[in-house]
Amino acid sequence: MSRLDVIALRARIEAIETGRRQVREVLPFGLESVDSRLPGGGLTIGALHEVAGGGNGAVDGAAAALFAAGIAARTNGRILWCLTRPDLFAPAIAQAGLSPDRVIFVEAGDEKSVLACTEEGLRHGGLGCVISEVAHLSMTASRRLQLAAEGSNSLAVAIRRWRRQTEASDFGQPTAASTRWRVSVLPSRPLPVPGVGRHRWLVELIRARAGESADFELEACDDQGRLGLPAEMGHGSAQTGLGRRYASG
């Protein structure tokens, strides 16, 4: 099958998937290396995106929450944040560029009502982003959220956060989310003096609908919610370049 056929086929499948709505808005990360790996050049607005932490982050969900806050900071309008465990520290969210005036928190009693509140927020359509912290996200539940997000063209981010490390294998189960991310902490940028430099993350794009998975080593959100590219990798990682040359040669 020629390349043109594949492109035509992709366009047809996309037309079937998106229904009548042909224009897909995206929220770019502003990093060429990340955006180029995402279909449409960014996170699709009107879709559900899943974020989980790696390692201990699966339980504390600190990096995943900050990653989600960085996404929300770059949207317009109010943010609905549905959670069950109220241990999010708002000053940290403000430091990622998400003003506390914009975020409405819903402390739902259980996961079921977190999902119900999230869906309600998505159906409203006037919110910039709806973030929910859930442990279990079934195919049915995620499909409902995805449809609600599509219907009102709202951005939905589900932070997957489990009670125990062993439950994190749940992240392998399929859901209807359009992208799936795992954010793990890495040692911070080395400084010439003692101290902790800018935080760094290993951001893995585990699944992207109509796209390929990838992983990036990035610097954590700045005060505008933007991720950064580590300075020494500005021109691409030396290691990958080497690998590619060997493979082609």
Next chain:
Amino acid sequence: MPLAKAQVLVPGLSVEEADQQGDIDALERLAFWALRYSPVVAADAPDGIVMDIEGAAHLMGGEDALARDLVERLSETGYASRIAIADTWGAAHAMARFARGPITLVEPGCLRPELSPLPIAALRLDAPLVEELRSMGFEQVSDLLTQPRAPLTLRFGPQLWRRIDQALGATSEPVDPVRPVDVVEVRRAFAEPFGAAGTIKRYIGQLVDDLSARLEERGFGARRLDLVCHRVDARQQALRIGTAAPTRDVKRLVRMLSDKVEEIEPGFGIEVMALAATWAQPIAPAQAISSLVEPGIPDVSDLVDVLSNRVGSERLYRVAAVQSDVPERSVERIAPLSPDRADTWTGRWPRPTRLLATPEPIETVALLPDHPPASFTWRGIRRRVKRADGPERVFGEWWRRDAETNAVRDYFRVEDEAGERYWVYRAGDGEDPATGSHRWFLHGIFG
């Protein structure tokens, strides 16, 4: 006890004439005030008020929270109060007066065991009847419950068993609620009683339509709506919703009422439905968005209303900055629709994404006075500190508590070999034992 005897026993006793009418009037006023908690409130003379909180407790965050709030507010106005929540008026009446604590919650279906040990005076019987029963050896409610019904009724009249049945829920006892004057209310009586949820929803729509028109005449919007359904068996089922801002938007109010329709038990059927805006506020005319005006932030007040009716209004909040260096005091919860504060946390020190509710003690190896730990053990896992930043010194707020006069916390941001970053602090400045115990705690996790 005669007055003269009491004056002898307590020197300097101040004497007041009993003002029974005044008491009843005050009770009536208190019942009007208590309408804030529930649409169905009545004075229970001579010394109580009765409220039907079914379908209304969720707005205050549940029955327990409602009772606590009520006790607190009453004590602020100088009333000492005792509260009981039970399935029936009779049981709640008895528990409020004879149970031990100031707040008693009787679980549904536990009426008989809870009432059994109470004295028979708890049953709202006339005083002579109580005396007569006592003289025959009946002391507790359980003594009566084990007796056959017919001989007792023959001997003491129908009142005795009627009261017992009312307390145990075997016969109904409707509450005749107080109604404030000048409240916008619409009601609809039906020729045939009905019970289907769909039908109730349809009539809710019609009632809200009428009410909205009536509110519009006055230029008002509803902050609180009470729907009272009168059933054919003379019981009432009430539903209450609250809004964050005055509104008379039909669609939104219907939606909020319809969300709660499952809480109405129609029983044998509903014959009258009444919808009242028990709390209304004027709506100021607002500029509609025209194409010349920049589209602002979309209005989310309807979403806030729907969600707060679902999970409770105290669970919906925004966070605002408080000028305090102590991390756990630097945030406060404010209402989701309060005006934007614009002020945010000053200071450029990084803050952790997750803050533990209580700092957890950790075992550390650290140099005093101002070095970060070289390694620490948290939740059984030992971590070597690779990089660290600090200290950020936080002083106790001496104007709050005496214990904080000298208290100091030294916060460090530490990173272990795997790159996990934590916020740890040492209680005390590392030199002076008066400033703290010099133990280490983990307080937050960075992303």
